[in-house]
Amino acid sequence: MSTPPGVVATARMIAARDLRIEWRARVVMNQVIPFAAVTMVLFAFAVDDTGALGRLAPGLVWLTVMFSLLLCAQRAFAIESADGALEALRVAGVDPVGIFLGKAAALAVQLLALAVVMVLAALILYDLDPPAGGVVLLVTSAICATCALAATGTIYAGLAAGVSGRETLLPLLVVPVVSPVLIGATRAVEAALGTGGTAVADGWPWVGLLAVVAVASAVVGALTFGSAIRD
Amino acid sequence: MSADRPTTPDRDHGSTDAAVVLEAAVVVMGAFPALAGVDLRVRRGTLVGLRGPNGAGKTTVLRLCAGLLRPDRGTARVLNVDVADDPAPLRWRVGYLGHSNGLYDDLTALENVTFWASTVGADRGDVDAAMAAMEISDRLRDVRVRHLSAGQRRRVALAGLVARRCELWLLDEPHTGLDVDARDQLDRLLRAGADAGATVMLSSHDLDRVDAMVDHGVDLVAGRVSREVRR
Numbered sequence: 001m002s003t004p005p006g007v008v009a010t011a012r013m014i015a016a017r018d019l020r021i022e023w024r025a026r027v028v029m030n031q032v033i034p035f036a037a038v039t040m041v042l043f044a045f046a047v048d049d050t051g052a053l054g055r056l057a058p059g060l061v062w063l064t065v066m067f068s069l070l071l072c073a074q075r076a077f078a079i080e081s082a083d084g085a086l087e088a089l090r091v092a093g094v095d096p097v098g099i100f101l102g103k104a105a106a107l108a109v110q111l112l113a114l115a116v117v118m119v120l121a122a123l124i125l126y127d128l129d130p131p132a133g134g135v136v137l138l139v140t141s142a143i144c145a146t147c148a149l150a151a152t153g154t155i156y157a158g159l160a161a162g163v164s165g166r167e168t169l170l171p172l173l174v175v176p177v178v179s180p181v182l183i184g185a186t187r188a189v190e191a192a193l194g195t196g197g198t199a200v201a202d203g204w205p206w207v208g209l210l211a212v213v214a215v216a217s218a219v220v221g222a223l224t225f226g227s228a229i230r231d
Numbered sequence: 232m233s234a235d236r237p238t239t240p241d242r243d244h245g246s247t248d249a250a251v252v253l254e255a256a257v258v259v260m261g262a263f264p265a266l267a268g269v270d271l272r273v274r275r276g277t278l279v280g281l282r283g284p285n286g287a288g289k290t291t292v293l294r295l296c297a298g299l300l301r302p303d304r305g306t307a308r309v310l311n312v313d314v315a316d317d318p319a320p321l322r323w324r325v326g327y328l329g330h331s332n333g334l335y336d337d338l339t340a341l342e343n344v345t346f347w348a349s350t351v352g353a354d355r356g357d358v359d360a361a362m363a364a365m366e367i368s369d370r371l372r373d374v375r376v377r378h379l380s381a382g383q384r385r386r387v388a389l390a391g392l393v394a395r396r397c398e399l400w401l402l403d404e405p406h407t408g409l410d411v412d413a414r415d416q417l418d419r420l421l422r423a424g425a426d427a428g429a430t431v432m433l434s435s436h437d438l439d440r441v442d443a444m445v446d447h448g449v450d451l452v453a454g455r456v457s458r459e460v461r462r
Contacts, residue, residue, distance in 0.1 A: 003351070003352050004323050004350065004351050004352055005349065005350070005352055010350075013346070013349055013350075017335070017338070017346055020337075020338065020342070021335055021337045021338060024337040024338075024375070025337045079335060079336075079337075082336065083331045083332050083333060083334045083335070083336070084329055084330070084331030084332065084333050085331075085333045085334065085335060087299070087327075087329065087331075087333070088327070088328075088333030088347075089333075089350070090299070090322075091297050091298070091299060091322055091325065091326070091327040092322060092323055092326075092347070092350050092351070092395070093319060093321075093322030093323040093350075094350050
């Protein structure tokens with residue numbers, strides 16, 4: 001008789017499936033990234049001051065990623081609820097920790113791709129030139145921030161998946177909780193780009209904060225996700 | 232369908248030939264008793280039809296057997312697992328298809344069945360055998376399920392159950408949305424599943440069809456078994 005896969009294998013299976021579905025449907029590619037890019041462009045028109053744009057760019061990048069998180073997290077659970085798959089996963093006894101880690105990993109990959117595009121757009125549109133040491137800080141902070149956002153977004157999107165009015169409930173739940181990530185990522189990117197009057201070294205403590213939030217969110221999600229999706 | 236059999240509680244719930252044993256099972260939804268004391272014994276390898284008007288408790292019996300609900304009073308043993316105690320060991324042995332199919336629209340029929348098979352560690356051989364058993368042709372295997380008809384989607388979902396080698400199939404209104412040919416085909420597939428050793432429990436409003444196909448008919452009225460008929 002075959003045996004159910006363990007947590008890591010389940011997570012890998014779920015992540016691969018979610019990314020395959022996203023690759024086919026191209027929702028992030030064709031809808032979320034254009035939405036984020038248009039926001040960046042409109043902001044550039046609205047604040048017609050290159051100096052101000054440079055100072056505001058890190059915050060704008062992460063604010064855009066956070067709004068995109070809401071769209072992507074909703075989408076991640078819409079594919080589960082469209083034909084009752086989430087309930088089927090529960091009945092099938094698929095490990096909820098594996099489901100959580102897999103969905104969070106797939107969401108993190110999508111958000112990281114989005115963050116890369118947004119940072120590149122900011123560099124081009126707002127005429128920014130990061131110092132050499134800033135690139136490592138930029139990449140590290142982006143990875144930590146997207147992992148923290150993805151874990152938190154997965155917890156709350158799973159919680160809201162079975163609730164009517166989930167489209168409006170999710171922002172209400174997620175935005176306050178991810179504010180430390182938004183602040184930490186913004187400060188780290190300011191240091192990486194040298195736009196906040198701070199040195200690159202000043203950004204690393206913020207990366208530490210992001211890493212702690214990412215790990216804490218992952219642990220909380222692993223412990224609570226089974227209960228969150230139960231009803 | 233042959234002789235009517237009066238409903239009598241069966242105390243032999245330790246018997247290995249019983250797939251489902253419910254004794255005075257009560258399930259309360261809010262203030263409403265969805266099951267008001269159901270006594271039911273289902274032998275392994277039989278095809279069982281639950282019949283009754285809306286609100287009779289058909290779906291609740293199936294969800295109880297799937298471990299999605301626990302009895303508020305009475306006992307429920309499914310595949311020798313006490314559902315009231317801990318339904319977790321039961322779940323990967325049971326396949327439940329509610330009104331939805333648990334399919335992912337942007338995956339192909341083959342990818343969907345492979346995914347569900349992988350949740351229990353089943354291999355490619357199990358998937359191919361299940362696709363063949365459910366008469367899913369080579370032409371349909373690589374079509375995204377969003378492009379399939381309702382009957383074809385149902386067959387793909389059933390192939391997922393077969394590939395997982397579920398011992399107990401629980402199907403809530405499986406004939407809904409299917410034309411006559413697809414219903415006939417579904418009936419043949421369910422009979423083949425039972426003949427292969429699976430226990431199949433289904434609910435339906437189509438009394439004539441259920442009478443013609445099942446080994447064991449169960450009429451439910453107001454959350455109680457009003458009549459049982461066995462072949």
